[in-house]
Amino acid sequence: MEAKSPSESRTTLTDLVLPSETNPLNNLFGGELLARMDRAASIAARRHSRRIVVTASVNHVAFNKAIPLGSVVTVEAAVSRAFKSSMEIFIDVWVEDRESGRRSKANEAIYTFVAVDETGTPVHIPPLKPETEIEEQRFAAALRRKQLSLVLAGKMKPAEATELKALFEE
Numbered sequence: 001m002e003a004k005s006p007s008e009s010r011t012t013l014t015d016l017v018l019p020s021e022t023n024p025l026n027n028l029f030g031g032e033l034l035a036r037m038d039r040a041a042s043i044a045a046r047r048h049s050r051r052i053v054v055t056a057s058v059n060h061v062a063f064n065k066a067i068p069l070g071s072v073v074t075v076e077a078a079v080s081r082a083f084k085s086s087m088e089i090f091i092d093v094w095v096e097d098r099e100s101g102r103r104s105k106a107n108e109a110i111y112t113f114v115a116v117d118e119t120g121t122p123v124h125i126p127p128l129k130p131e132t133e134i135e136e137q138r139f140a141a142a143l144r145r146k147q148l149s150l151v152l153a154g155k156m157k158p159a160e161a162t163e164l165k166a167l168f169e170e
């Protein structure tokens, strides 16, 4: 299978924060942001694999900045590494300043999706070829995150997590 670049899967969703999507502080409800990120990541995973994709794991979410009611929020997702059937998706969340139009980073997240056939069985996907410096960095760290996710899910023995062990031996 031919390698694809992250730009081939990059997916951008822009939407407003409406009153029904906020918490009592009038900021975007965390679950609503998770759903928007899941949707963008799912489209990115589908664009990379051209298969049915399912969310296997939410590896990391950082709600660094509250997003107020009425904000214009952009969720940007792209595949950061492809393994055999699973893909790591990196998601950046931006908020647009009303007056200047300048975007600032509000949150980020990392999801894992798996490509499956009609019976739900994992299938092989194309490899990913990073192009920019940040894509290279995200690609390089993805194996470590995959191993951590598998260890936490009880699907890998800690002793087999070579990338994690290397972290502590440095």
Ligand SMILES: CC(C)(COP(=O)(O)OP(=O)(O)OC[C@H]1O[C@@H](n2cnc3c(N)ncnc32)[C@H](O)[C@@H]1OP(=O)(O)O)[C@@H](O)C(=O)NCCC(=O)NCCS
Pocket: 054, 055, 056, 057, 083, 084, 085, 086, 087, 112, 114, 116, 120, 122, 146, 149, 150, 153, 155
């Ligand atoms: C995701 C799913 C297909 C994995 O099935 P499985 O039987 O564990 O399959 P495998 O063990 O062959 O794993 C498939 C791939 O997923 C990866 N994977 C599975 N669980 C993972 C986890 N928690 N974190 C990271 N990767 C994971 C495996 O490492 C493997 O990757 P690779 O093929 O790229 O090496 C299956 O668990 C599933 O269908 N889950 C439900 C998905 C769903 O409904 N999501 C929506 C939530 S409501």
